[in-house]
Amino acid sequence: MxxxxxxxxxxxxxxxxxxxxxxxxxxxxxxxxxxxxxxxxxxxxxxxxxxxxxxxxxxxxxxxxxxxxxxxxxxxxxxxxxxxxxxxxxxxxxxxxxxxxxxxxxxxxxxxxxxxxxxxxxxxxxxxxxxxxxxxxxxxxxxxxxxxxxxxxxxxxxxxxxxxxxxxxxxxxxxxxxxxxxxxxxxxxxxxxxxxxxxxxxxxxxxxxxxxxxxxxxxxxxxxxxxxxxxxxxxxGRDMGDFYPERKPEFGKELLSVKGLNSGDTFKDIDFSVKSGEILAFSGLMGAGRTEIMRGIFGVDKLDSGEIFVDGEKVEIKTPEQAIKHNIGFLTENRKDEGLILDGTLSENIDLPSIDGFTKKGFIDEKADKDFVDMLMKRLGVKAQSSQDLASSLSGGNQQKVVLAKWVGSGAQILILDEPTRGVDVGAKREIYDLMNELTDRGTAIIMVSSDLDEVLGFSDNIVVVYEGKIQGEIATKDATQDKVMTLATGGEINE
Amino acid sequence: MNNAETKKKFSIGNFYSKLGPLVALLVLVIFVSVLNSSFLNINNIMNLLQQISINALIAFGMQFVILTAGIDLSVGSILALSGAFMAQLILMGCPPIFAFAIGMITGAIFGAVNGVLIAYGKAAPFIATLATSAIFRGATYVLTNGNPITGKTMNNDFSFLFLGQGYLFGVPFQVYVMVVLYALAYLLLHKTTFGRKTYAVGGNEKAAFVAGVNTKKITIWIYIIAGFLSSVAGMILTSQLSSAQPDAGTGYEMDAIAAVVLGGTSLAGGKGKMFGTLIGALIIGVLNNGMNLLGISSFYQQIVKGIVILIAVLLDRKQAKA
The missing domain is CATH 3.40.50.300 (P-loop containing nucleotide triphosphate hydrolases)
Known part of the structure; x- marks a missing residue:
């Protein structure tokens, strides 16, 4: 046959x-x-x-x-x-x-x-x-x-x-x-x-x-x-063009480093660090364990062992609540499942991690809260009629900006972005990259998990490649090629 | 805005969730007062308010629970157990004011048990509170030996009887209790971060957790509120009857859930207002009171109430789909 x-x-x-x-x-x-x-x-x-x-x-x-x-x-x-x-x-x-x-x-x-x-x-x-x-x-x-x-x-x-x-x-x-x-x-x-x-x-x-x-x-x-x-x-093998805004990073001190993170069979002995002003890309094939590593760091899932250092100090992170206290933010890969309250208003979504900061004598300071949300929506270019619109009424790109606004507003110094441009149209993509540039200029450290190899090569400073739950290699983006990253991502070694 | 969205705004389910409860209440009031003019009599109104206060108090707590997509079936049993506990204390010579306080604390503790089972035990709220409902009811029978708790100390104590039988400026005292607790529940739900987090947990628990909300803590506190308000209702009922009945509060969870749902709160969680629940409790109260005035047999009253709740639930489903 x-x-x-x-x-x-x-x-x-x-x-x-x-x-x-x-x-x-x-x-x-x-x-x-x-x-x-x-x-x-x-x-x-x-x-x-x-x-x-x-x-x-x-x-x-x-x-x-x-x-x-x-x-x-x-x-x-x-x-x-x-x-x-x-x-x-x-x-x-x-x-x-x-x-x-x-x-x-x-x-x-x-x-x-x-x-x-x-x-x-x-x-x-x-x-x-x-x-x-x-x-x-x-x-x-x-x-x-x-x-x-x-x-x-x-x-x-x-x-x-x-x-x-x-x-x-x-x-x-x-x-x-x-x-x-x-x-x-x-x-x-x-x-x-x-x-x-x-x-x-x-x-x-x-x-x-x-x-x-x-x-x-x-x-x-x-x-x-x-x-x-x-x-x-x-x-x-395809050309990349200059779709990505230029990166002119100025690295500061190390903001986050992890040592020996382990979680069952999902990932083993994860060590890496990210500096102020840096975009560190996490590349690898689907199911390699990148998302799981980030969930472990942010306290969404439990770690079996490992140490996390923020600003040089060892910290204990068991829940997202604690991670946020250490100025970490996490844009999850699944926006509708874990990123947004779809039936909630934009305001209810954006101020959720920061709401405790907007109280006066135990009550919410509605005016300060509204100003805060409006400011963030403007800064991130969220296209909506008002902050009282429902999150479900926005397009994918705008929803993603709402989630980003939430973390920018929380004052996160270390931002973990898991597939930040997935399901986002080209125009909004570019806006998200511009925002990431702006954030790193102000000293934020960004970890970008991405399955889009073009994006990894086009818009990061360093690349960590994960293969089957282990870090297979780390390369500076300027030395990286698609072949090199793909070789590492499929379990190969680079011999220079 | 496109056509489909505009259309959605006018769907019947959506309309009901916004203004429906109030309109339904007004229609009901007009209907009953036309059929029986004594309905609007001031005495009857006071009577009505007194009748709804117990259900309303329980419903305020149930509102928080249902907003998180939970349910509390143990409210009636908590009412009975905390009421019996308080009555026992008074018989033992405890001043009523302390007995009330201790009774309400026990109610909060029973609520905390529900909350811990649901938040940490990851038990489904329906099953967890069904089980604790049986336990609390059983404990009430043990404590009361199956007989009403009553006695001279209770019948002669003014401060004990005032809670459920007293009047202040011509209004039953328990109505003041309901109004004050409504105001507190309203402020807690709509004006504090706790309320905002309650909506967040009900809207999308996973997203709330990732955004740093301590979802377990919120869940436990919500069931504490439900337990506490049930025990307040228990104090009032015990005072009203001058005795603690072992089977007090049986079936009260149904009226409370009905009030919340009639008030436009979604059983799927995340949507609904405290004001709606107050209206829902009033609708049930007017239905009961009106049917009594009109001389409708209590057997038929059950059927009518069931149908009204069914209609409200169907409207809720319609809204969820829209």
């Missing part, structure tokens, strides 16, 4: 997510798919599995033009998708999970438990794993749960198996087992599309690989005929 995608395109509104996709897969190969977040991998896979319809282009199966009407249609063509987030029901047994919604029946609606168990066992045997079909799925390790998903899809006479970041949650031992399973499936003639950020794995397991960027398939290689350097170049 051979599937080909030719000139596939797809837009959401005005946003062209896929521009020209050319991709093929045939029986008995593992074809790796690589690209940065937002390159279009998921959209492309959703089209292949019938979840989305393409705007243009065609899909052929064994040379015959085919359109998958929906997910079920794709499934009947033998295409199965194992998502990063697994769809198992923890409180049901292995066999119940495998036959969910396609239970075998004896008649009168009575389940044919015996037949289901036999078939489930056969499917698991085919993968060479020894799991009792009566075990509750929730009691199995993540790796085992994944195996169940694979076995489940194989019962469908699957010919094409798509795996999205299958090793993200697996231990090394489990990865080795998974690769054995993949090898045996390949020998049985299954075609596998393997999506991963991890270079070593790609080179170990794949026969061919395709690199995507900005909705285009850039190149397809025989894995044996290419190298990491080439792939990284293909993944990031």
């Amino acid at each position: 051979e599937i080909e995608m030719k000139h596939i395109s797809k837009s959401f509104g005005n946003n062209k997510v896929l521009r020209d996709i050319n991709f093929s897969i045939h029986s008995g190969e593992v074809h790796a798919l690589m690209g940065e977040n937002g390159a279009g991998k998921s959209t492309m896979m959703n089209i292949l599995t019938g979840l989305l319809n393409a705007d243009g282009g065609e899909i052929t199966v064994d040379g015959k033009k085919t359109t998958f009407k929906n997910a079920l249609d794709a499934e009947q063509h033998g295409i199965a998708f194992i998502h990063q987030e697994m769809n198992n029901f923890a409180d049901m047994s292995v066999v119940e999970n495998m036959f969910l919604n396609r239970e075998l029946k004896k008649g009168f609606g009575v389940l044919d438990t015996k037949a289901m168990k036999e078939q489930a066992k056969t499917a698991l045997d085919r993968l060479g794993v020894d799991i009792s079909v009566d075990t509750l799925v929730g009691s199995l390790s993540v790796g085992r749960q994944q195996t169940i998903e694979i076995a489940k899809s194989l019962m469908n006479k699957t010919q094409v198996l798509i795996m999205d970041e299958p090793t993200a949650a697996l231990s090394e031992n489990e990865i080795a087992k998974l690769f054995k399973i993949i090898d045996s499936l390949r020998e049985q003639g299954v075609a596998i599309i393997y999506i991963s950020h991890r270079m070593e794995e790609i080179f170990e397991i794949s026969n061919r690989l395709t690199v995507m960027r900005d909705g285009l398939t850039i190149n397809t290689y025989e894995t044996s005929e290419t190298d990491v350097k080439q792939i990284v170049h293909d993944m990031v």
